[in-house]
Amino acid sequence: MDARYFYGNLRYINVVDNGLQSDDDYISESDEEVVGAQVSGQEDVYISETDESSSEDVYDEPSSSNEERAKKSKPPNWKENNLPPYLSENFPFQGDMELPSFIDELETPAEFFQVFFDEDLINFIVEQSNILALQKDINKPANITKSEIEQFIGEFSVNTVEKLSENLFSGIVLYMSLMILPSSRHYWDTTVGQEFVRTIMTCNRWENIKRFLHFNNNEDMKSPGEDGFDKLFKVRPLLNKIREKVLLIPKEEQLVVDEQIIPTKCRHHLKQYIPAKPHKWGFKNFVLSGVSGFSYDFDIFAGAQSDKHPEGSPNLGISGNVVTRLAVTVPRYQNYKIFFDNWFTSPGLQVHLMKSGLLSLGTVRLNRVPNCKMPTEKELKKLGRGSMVEKNLTERIFNALLKYKDQYLFWPNTEERKKLVLETSSYLTA
Template sequence: MAISSNCTKQSFPGNIFKLFFDENLVGEIVNFTNIYAQQKNRPGNVTVDEMYCFIGVLLFSGYTTVLRRHMYWQNCNDTQNKLILAAISRGRFQIIMSNLHCSDNTSLDKKDKYSKLRPLFKSLNKKNFDYAPVEENHSLDETMIPYYGRHSGKQFIQGKPVRWGYKFWVGTLRLGYIVYFDPYQGASTTIPDKYKHLGLGASVVLQYVNVLQKMPYQPFHICFDKFFTSLSLLKKLKLRNIKATGTIRENRIPQSPFSNAAVLKKKTRGTFEWSVADNEIDLCKRNDNSVVTLASNAGSVLLANKVKRFSQAEKKHVYRSASIDQGIQRKYGRCRP
């Protein structure tokens, strides 16, 4: 079911928000919040309306920031916000903030670092799936949520725009709509037994495929990067009628037939070499901004499309073939026309 079937262009953002944070979900959060307050001998009388106001303040604070949260309620013209002041008092906001919970602390899964948020994640994933537009092309990658405090699930990834924070696996559509997400838990991540022999990256892809194949439309085409890609994964996806394309580490190609990257880098931009692995996986090594190797179970390397890019040499935008750009062809084994 797509969002477009439930909403029109005239829909208020609040109505769209409530498709995902409906009264059932917010009611559960209110229930767990009140349970935690009672466990701490505090008054547990938070209501659904107050919780919606609380979430609204959090969203509002994301684009209108002050040095300290309580400044929204100060009697100062430069910090006081009348919208927040009319919605919820500072005292009620602080009570909810100090007791906010999405699950019952007495029944947590100790093996799951995100067990306190797992009910919220499951609900949002279900809503994301239910309202996802039906499209063929999907992307699966990692994303970082900035966080600098202490938590056993926090990750550090050097070279990323956001180096410290929570790492999530995220499956999206072409325009960025999130269909599925799941937090990465580091060394304690549990890989399903049936995917262990394929490794972590492949298991993430296959778990996403399990979600996609519940949709009525098939087949799908998934794109991902070299962390996930392997020949065994592409073969397994092909057996499940899933198209897949991704960059691949060359050490994952047995007896790689390609030239050294340093040699290919000296060739004309667009030069590429291609091959077919096991008569079913197309491989291509191409000199673009850098030398990159790709693998696909979805089609031929020679089915080129024109793309627009800026040429530094010509100082203008040019249209060149996505697969062949004044390039050379080196054939290994059987090729596909």
């Protein structure tokens, strides 16, 4: 069974200015801030001249020796040249895409949902919700049961509801997301309400469960400034349990790292406003997805605490570290291909991925490519329709390619001025 069949196609708000940028640019700070954040000293991120140099050598701070500092600061020499054409047989995919038996046996989206919200997770939610109720008032326990949580969230067994078809589910929250009414109490209204919802549980009981629904013990929460403080503490166990199940699914050959918005109307300091997105308000979530649309890993953005890089990986800045974190679970040296947009791409990132046994391709901002001069838009138009310019480095560890796409692929901005798109790749040529 193909996993793609189961994938559904300033206090409280971080505002992203609607400047003259592409859709990719809305997810972060200004271009100048991002470039500065890539590494400490852009001039230090250059490709080493020997295979013996480790990835740490490329990103270490300059030595106190003037001679070593001058050697590391030597700019790369970009040449206008065409690399050999890309041949797929030179990069055969060697990964394992066979689905686990428990996934291959699934037949409906309902069964796939229950893989993630399994019995252990439901029992955990019941336990934490009852703990919160006792913390609020020890004399008034909520006494929430497993069956109530299943009916509240989305239990796909309706044996207890004789009036309903067996093909329906009894999850009130999921049902409300499909049948939208102005407020939750309207679902129990005798005029405009839904008999389906009224049959499952009373309105007062539903609101009581909603009040105490919880995923972590508040008594274990650290204060800001303490070691172990987590802005996502209250949902961290839920995220970890879902992520454990996602990681069990083998990955496809072609993967992409990108961001998505989890829409919400709540007030929260992690909530962001990104005007270029279909859902403009919500939490930012970085995702590792495949060409089928299935998400194989995710990392919800939690401010400064999210700017971490895996052990053994160089610090590539806010955007580069996102890719290295999500790429940790991708098998090495099996010709997996990872794609990303120009907010993530930098030569330093692709050097690291290449050394780690991962192939990559992404659009890039020219000011992130040191010592590489490209023709202006006016100069490129003089070369004629469909023209492009290639420049590359040829090193033992890294082949980088820059190219201009033809004018019919230029992206107009709000001033209707055409913008050039460049691509840099460690394995793919024009």
